[in-house]
Amino acid sequence: MDGTIVDSEPYWMRAETELVESFGGVWTHSDGMLLVGSGLWGSASILQGRGVALDADAIVNRLTDRVQELLRDFGPPWRPGALPLLTELKRAGVPMALVTMSTERMARQVADLVGFAAFDTIVAGDMVTNSKPHPEAYLSAAGHLGVDPDRCIAVEDSLPGIAAAVASGAVVIGVPHMIPLPASAHYDLWPTLSGRTLAGFTAVFGARRDRPERTPIQPDSESADNEDVSNA
Known part of the structure; x- marks a missing residue:
């Protein structure tokens, strides 16, 4: 879905950046690329390593809520074709x-x-x-x-x-x-x-x-x- 049907990776990157920065950390484009194609709960452990002091379920819910909000506000950026x-x-x-x-x-x-x-x-x-x-x-x-x-x-x-x-x-x-x-x-x-x-x-x-x-x-x-x- 993400990256194949919809170009939602920028939405995920924005959600990850906002989450890490809310805990005083820094999240780069290279960090975001580490998560492409991976399971959310595995990704949560990487975000915890960047200082996000939440359990895995809370991280997944926060990220999903934010990306869904961006999809509602700006629509799905469909991939070509x-x-x-x-x-x-x-x-x-x-x-x-x-x-x-x-x-x-x-x-x-x-x-x-x-x-x-x-x-x-x-x-x-x-x-x-x-x-x-x-x-x-x-x-x-x-x-x-x-x-x-x-x-x-x-x-x-x-x-x-x-x-x-x-x-x-x-x-x-x-x-x-x-x-x-x-x-x-x-x-x-x-x-x-x-x-x-x-x-x-x-x-x-x-x-x-x-x-x-x-x-x-x-x-x-x-x-x-x-x-x-x-x-x-």
């Missing part, structure tokens, strides 16, 4: 899941702002035990859609998200935004979703499904006809 692509996929009857490490309440807010019921299911960070790069969220999404993960395409903008999606067995397309993504045999890279269509997904799926390099990447222990597309 995201809405036209969602519209085409929905019209074609392609089942879709929104897979994000943001909270469920924020994910539902963004889903509602799309303007139509794009997603058949939502899997958010407070709905899973293991954050990305663990594949739990993607495996859960495929389960809710009633399909095998290897019948899915996942679209991701971050390395933790890509690792999670690849480990689930899905075909993966990386669309870099805030952080560059290295070329890899494990996924395809698109510079943008602008101009992308269902035909493009079908082509990637057909080319990828039988390649030997689709063997799932194991996540870090610490940290087609009618294909299914999961957006994160």
